[in-house]
Amino acid sequence: MTKSLIAAGALVLAFSSAALAQSGPTPAQQAACRGDAMKLCASHVGKPPEMLACLRSNKAQLSASCAQVIDAVN
Numbered sequence: 715m716t717k718s719l720i721a722a723g724a725l726v727l728a729f730s731s732a733a734l735a736q737s738g739p740t741p742a743q744q745a746a747c748r749g750d751a752m753k754l755c756a757s758h759v760g761k762p763p764e765m766l767a768c769l770r771s772n773k774a775q776l777s778a779s780c781a782q783v784i785d786a787v788n
Contacts, residue, residue, distance in 0.1 A: 743786075746779035 747769060751759075754775060755768035769776065769784055776784065 743783045746777070746783050750776045750780045 750772070751765060751769065754772045755765055758764040758768045766787070769780070770788075773781055773784055
C-alpha cells in the first residue's frame with residue numbers, strides 16, 4: 715500500500731511537466747502507469763522530470779495503457 719501511494723505521488727509530480735501542468739494526470743493515467751513506474755523507474759520516485767524521462771526511455775517495456783499515457787504527454 716505504501717509503495718502504491720509513493721508511486722501515485724511520484725506520477726502526479728512526474729506528469730506535472732509542461733504538457734500537463736494545467737490539469738495534471740487524471741486518476742486513470744496514474745493508475746495506468748503505477749505498476750510500470752514501480753517496476754521500471756522506482757529509483758526516480760520523487761524526481762518528476764527523471765520519472766517521466768525514465769518512463770519515456772522504457773516505452774518499449776511499458777504496458778499498453780501506460781504507453782498511451784506517455785504518448786499523450788508527448
